[in-house]
Amino acid sequence: AAENDMKGQQAYRVVRFTWIIVLLVAALFPFYWTVNTAFAGGSAYNMPPNLVPTSLSLRGFHSALSRDNFFRWIYNTLIVAAFTVMAGVLIATAAGYNLSRFKSRFNSIVENVILGSRMMPGAVLILPTFMMFRYVRLVNSLTSLVLANILFALPLCVWMLKGFIDAIPPSLEEVAMTDGCTRLGAFYRVILPLCVPGVTAVAIFTTNLVWGEFFFARILVVMDSSKWVFSLGLATFRGQFELDYSGLMAAVFIYLVFPVAMFRFSQRAFVSGMTAGAVKG
Known part of the structure; x- marks a missing residue:
């Protein structure tokens, strides 16, 4: 045996x-x-x-780097990613804290809406998003890309940070408020420092989402090549009769360097934030 x-x-x-x-x-x-x-x-x-x-x-690298607006694509992508991350993290942190600490029927409905919105395919949002931004005359601007990416990423970011804040004992804030802090002061001095891994995870997730996003860019800035992000620029490597495989893959290699390096140096915080955000307190 x-x-x-x-x-x-x-x-x-x-x-x-x-x-x-x-x-x-x-x-x-x-x-x-x-x-x-x-x-x-x-x-x-x-x-x-x-x-x-x-x-x-x-x-292949010579072919990629000699493309018109190659560095402009990178610059536009960085701009969109930076503003999306900053706005997304601020909104998600505030919303996650509100949903975690203030229990009400309204907040319960908001939680269910956030969770349900993650089940909706992104392609369903393309036409309504285009119609909305065309109505407010934001088509062909990087602002429209930033807002579209924030709207798409926000539900999961809020859910992740809510789960992370749920794991922080409310008694820590109560002690701070007993010592004279306002709730806002307790949030700033107690909750935010403890949320750094969760905020880092949300920032990395949002950056990767923006870095690989194509559909919103395809409908919102396709008419103005100076506003293209890198994912749109990659399509120019395909001509009418041929595809520049070597140049395309060289561009993709350059494109991957930033997210791979960012994840490598933030891996521990990302894993910690994802794990905590997956636990519903």
Whole structure:
């Protein structure tokens, strides 16, 4: 019996290790293929494609960096991301605190609306969003992109921060208010410092959302190329009769550097914030 148990444990370890390897390959292969194609140069067009590049070339990076408005796309994306994150974090923190600390029927309805809105596909919002911004004459402006991204990201951000604040004992605020703090002062001096991991997680989530967003940009700023963000600019690598694979993948590689680096240096806070935000107190 002991021998059978040992064989069963060994078989389980082999199966588990195999699945881990398969999942790692599935997760990392797209990134590897991006890097491979970016440095492949002319060999990117080989059929069948080479899993290992036969030669390295910077032709793709030259093609990407020589595009008109390439750095303008990056600048616009950074501007949209920065304002979306700042506004989104401020609104989500205040709303999450309100929903966590002030229980009422109205707040309960708001919670259910927020949760239900996350089940709505983003594509459903495209036409109403365009009609709304056209009515207020904000189409073809970065302001419309910032507002659209805030509206789309806010429900999950509020839900995450509410879950994080739920995990903070209200007694900490009560002690601060007993010592003379107002509720706003207790929020600023007690809650906000303890919410740093949650705020970091929300900021990273919002940045990644904006960094990869395409549909809102496609309908709101497509008429003015000077307002394009990077996701729209990537579409210019496809011509009428050909696709610049190497240049496209080089641009994608450059595009990925910022979010990968940001997540790498904020990984602990992101995981902590996501874990706390997933717990409903």
